[in-house]
Amino acid sequence: xxxxxxxxxxxxxxxxxxCQIIEEDEHYLTVQLTIDMDKRIMNRPYYWKYVESTNGVxxxxxxxxxxxxxxxxxxxxxxxxxxxxxxxNQLFKATKELGKYVQMFENTDSFEGQTILTPxxxxxxxxxxxxxxxREHLYSLGVNLMTGKIIDDFQDIVTQIDLVxxxxxxxxxxxxxxxxxxxxxxxxxxxxxxIQLDDHTWVEEADKRWKRDQRVLDYFYKDIDxxxxxxxxxxxxxxxxxxxxxxxxxxNGGLFYLR
Amino acid sequence: MxxxxxxxxxxxxxxxxxxxxxxxxxxxxKMTYEVEKANLITExxxxxxxxxxxxxxxxxxxxxxxxxxIEKMNGKAILADEVGLGKTIEAGLILKEYLIRGxxxxxxxxxxxxxxxxxxxxxxxxxxxxxxxxxKKSSIEYIDIVVMSxxxxxxxxxxxxxxxxxxxxxxxxxxxxxxxxxxxxYEFVQSLKKKFCLLLTxxxxxxxxxxxxxxxxxxxxxxxxxFEVFQEAFxxxxxxxxxxxxxxxxxxxxxxxxxxxxxxxxxxxxxxQNISIxxxxxxxxxxxxxxxxxxxxxxxxxxxxxxxxxxxxxxxxEATCLTLENMIQNSNDEEGLEFVHKLMEKLMSLEINxxxxxxxxxxxxxxxxxxxxxxxxxxxxxxxxxxxxxxxKSVLFNGKFNKSKRDYMKHLFKEQAQVxxxxxxxxxxxxxxxCHHVINYDLPWNPMKxxxxxxxxxxxxxxxxxxxxxLAIANTIEQNILDLLQTKIDVFEKVVGELDEILAFKxxx
Numbered sequence: 187x188x189x190x191x192x193x194x195x196x197x198x199x200x201x202x203x204x205c206q207i208i209e210e211d212e213h214y215l216t217v218q219l220t221i222d223m224d225k226r227i228m229n230r231p232y233y234w235k236y237v238e239s240t241n242g243v244x245x246x247x248x249x250x251x252x253x254x255x256x257x258x259x260x261x262x263x264x265x266x267x268x269x270x271x272x273x274x275n276q277l278f279k280a281t282k283e284l285g286k287y288v289q290m291f292e293n294t295d296s297f298e299g300q301t302i303l304t305p306x307x308x309x310x311x312x313x314x315x316x317x318x319x320x321r322e323h324l325y326s327l328g329v330n331l332m333t334g335k336i337i338d339d340f341q342d343i344v345t346q347i348d349l350v351x352x353x354x355x356x357x358x359x360x361x362x363x364x365x366x367x368x369x370x371x372x373x374x375x376x377x378x379x380x381i382q383l384d385d386h387t388w389v390e391e392a393d394k395r396w397k398r399d400q401r402v403l404d405y406f407y408k409d410i411d412x413x414x415x416x417x418x419x420x421x422x423x424x425x426x427x428x429x430x431x432x433x434x435x436x437x438n439g440g441l442f443y444l445r
Numbered sequence: 446m447x448x449x450x451x452x453x454x455x456x457x458x459x460x461x462x463x464x465x466x467x468x469x470x471x472x473x474x475k476m477t478y479e480v481e482k483a484n485l486i487t488e489x490x491x492x493x494x495x496x497x498x499x500x501x502x503x504x505x506x507x508x509x510x511x512x513x514x515i516e517k518m519n520g521k522a523i524l525a526d527e528v529g530l531g532k533t534i535e536a537g538l539i540l541k542e543y544l545i546r547g548x549x550x551x552x553x554x555x556x557x558x559x560x561x562x563x564x565x566x567x568x569x570x571x572x573x574x575x576x577x578x579x580x581k582k583s584s585i586e587y588i589d590i591v592v593m594s595x596x597x598x599x600x601x602x603x604x605x606x607x608x609x610x611x612x613x614x615x616x617x618x619x620x621x622x623x624x625x626x627x628x629x630x631y632e633f634v635q636s637l638k639k640k641f642c643l644l645l646t647x648x649x650x651x652x653x654x655x656x657x658x659x660x661x662x663x664x665x666x667x668x669x670x671x672f673e674v675f676q677e678a679f680x681x682x683x684x685x686x687x688x689x690x691x692x693x694x695x696x697x698x699x700x701x702x703x704x705x706x707x708x709x710x711x712x713x714x715x716x717x718q719n720i721s722i723x724x725x726x727x728x729x730x731x732x733x734x735x736x737x738x739x740x741x742x743x744x745x746x747x748x749x750x751x752x753x754x755x756x757x758x759x760x761x762x763e764a765t766c767l768t769l770e771n772m773i774q775n776s777n778d779e780e781g782l783e784f785v786h787k788l789m790e791k792l793m794s795l796e797i798n799x800x801x802x803x804x805x806x807x808x809x810x811x812x813x814x815x816x817x818x819x820x821x822x823x824x825x826x827x828x829x830x831x832x833x834x835x836x837x838k839s840v841l842f843n844g845k846f847n848k849s850k851r852d853y854m855k856h857l858f859k860e861q862a863q864v865x866x867x868x869x870x871x872x873x874x875x876x877x878x879x880c881h882h883v884i885n886y887d888l889p890w891n892p893m894k895x896x897x898x899x900x901x902x903x904x905x906x907x908x909x910x911x912x913x914x915x916l917a918i919a920n921t922i923e924q925n926i927l928d929l930l931q932t933k934i935d936v937f938e939k940v941v942g943e944l945d946e947i948l949a950f951k952x953x954x
Contacts, residue, residue, distance in 0.1 A: 416667030
């Protein structure tokens with residue numbers, strides 16, 4: 187993300203979480219946090235415990251976040267935020283916590299008369315191949331909960347559609363035939379299949395590197411029968427580093443009622 | 446193959462389905478996907494950080510180093526590029542990458558006091574990393590990226606404060622200062638938690654291969670067995686490292702080193718001349734008397750002072766005289782004193798300094814900016830006076846100067862003076878690409894120091910061939926120093942790879 191994108195991101199984030207933006211230009215913004223947001227990102231549990239136990243007046247913080255320090259007045263006090271900064275990572279984390287589960291309906295035009303909406307389950311997966319190196323892949327899958335049909339790149343499709351969180355007046359959502367939890371199982375199978383068909387030479391290569399390092403380590407202890415603790419620690423560290431594994435995570439997902 | 450999945454999401458999703466409540470915001474849902482996408486590591490290889498550095502165009506070898514350290518070394522490495530190839534840039538790239546990946550939140554950078562501001566400036570301006578120089582009263586718990594001097598860090602109460610922080614990354618500049626495991630600073634660094642750790646030094650081996658043992662042990666404690674095992678494996682003879690496949694392999698696991706010719710950049714050449722100088726008859730007489738000192742009285746036979754005196758005599762009578770005066774003050778051996786006084790008299794009556802004359806000759810011929818390195822303050826001052834009498838303007842430089850004085854001297858040298866005369870300590874951390882003549886007026890024992898000296902001018906940005914003049918007086922201790930430097934370079938080359946041509950006769954052997 188470039189400074190401009192970071193700025194846009196923060197602006198949307200605070201707007202969507204009901205934190206009021208008090209002041210801003212292209213290169214900085216000052217925001218009044220809500221109580222909930224202060225608890226999430228300001229890391230001051232004792233303060234909140236104190237306010238709550240004494241029935242005090244809560245005073246959530248204001249933050250000034252600067253995305254381009256070269257274009258703001260030197261008088262301006264605030265945190266410099268860049269891609270990679272702790273604050274931004276924290277906002278990312280808060281975003282992820284607040285954007286995990288949705289139920290959305292396709293918006294319908296009330297002039298059209300009654301519209302039937304079909305239920306879909308959409309799940310965004312992150313699959314990580316982990317050894318001493320990392321490779322990650324996102325898979326966005328959807329399944330039609332009436333027919334069982336699988337849809338690739340589901341996220342790209344739904345972001346194109348006008349969606350609302352409340353059922354539109356003239357819309358009629360079908361009751362799903364496949365239960366959402368069964369839907370998840372089906373999508374999990376698809377993911378397993380993708381992984382199985384993938385090229386896994388990376389595992390063998392990591393294994394080779396592991397053996398090589400192990401050989402060097404052993405050399406320095408070759409004449410010692412009872413290996414000391416520091417040897418075990420090093421050997422364990424090598425295992426943790428090279429031992430290949432695959433992690434499957436669901437980033438977010440939800441029910442989508444679409445035309 | 447281990448496959449990990451977590452049931453958490455599914456469970457919470459189930460609850461929401463049952464209660465038909467608590468659904469999240471659609472905008473944040475979309476943003477979550479976008480954030481994951483932006484932070485995704487899409488390939489086993491490759492760096493994310495260069496895209497986000499509008500103020501910097503890293504060189505190919507710098508990107509290579511950053512990538513190797515992250516992908517192959519797990520963020521624990523000795524960055525040992527030759528002087529002037531941009532180790533700071535490499536460290537910055539690595540730090541930035543980990544910051545972007547969210548693997549580093551807090552980092553500690555230890556550097557020589559004179560380079561602290563330079564570090565902070567570079568990280569801020571080139572990398573957009575908000576590094577802050579440590580001041581005595583700063584509270585480090587509120588600074589995520591702090592730059593501090595080693596001398597401050599190792600002392601209380603700073604030491605304890607640092608231990609309390611949970612640093613994810615430690616960067617240590619001029620890490621050859623850690624070659625001795627008995628020092629306070631070594632102990633301090635050893636006790637720091639090192640999730641990621643970079644040791645920066647152009648000279649990982651200065652005297653022998655065991656220095657490397659201690660550096661590597663900081664990064665991979667226990668990896669080399671203990672010192673005894675290591676010693677046994679590698680010290681059949683200190684300088685015989687032919688069966689060292691394992692050591693090389695290990696070095697490759699933790700150390701990256703680029704040489705000038707690996708960088709693909711067109712470097713100017715180094716032209717090294719070893720210049721042998723003959724003493725005048727009178728100088729030779731004094732030198733011989735110094736050699737006799739040990740026979741005159743046991744008080745003067747300490748080998749250290751003997752060597753010092755011989756070296757000093759090869760430098761200037763001013764340097765020699767200071768040491769002799771100290772000896773006189775500390776001695777009450779009558780017979781010896783008489784000899785020393787006679788020696789002093791002869792010394793002080795010397796009118797010609799052959800080496801200084803030769804130096805003048807070189808400067809005149811060069812007819813350009815020249816840097817002279819000497820080991821002795823007294824010789825430094827003498828040379829300034831001597832050159833002044835010849836109408837040559839010079840400035841002095843030494844390690845005790847603070848940042849603003851250094852900058853000022855550099856400025857004077859660039860704009861007004863022809864010659865800069867530096868003592869050993871002046872060697873680190875100053876960049877003088879606008880000059881391309883280096884006179885090593887005295888030779889240090891340590892080849893890496895020679896390399897550090899040359900590195901002041903032979904670095905990125907140097908447009909001319911660099912002329913190096915090593916001065917040595919024939920049939921004196923300086924001849925031995927040249928030989929010893931050669932042996933040491935051989936050790937280094939075996940372990941770390943070829944070293945640039947520091948000494949001219951290298952090629953002929």
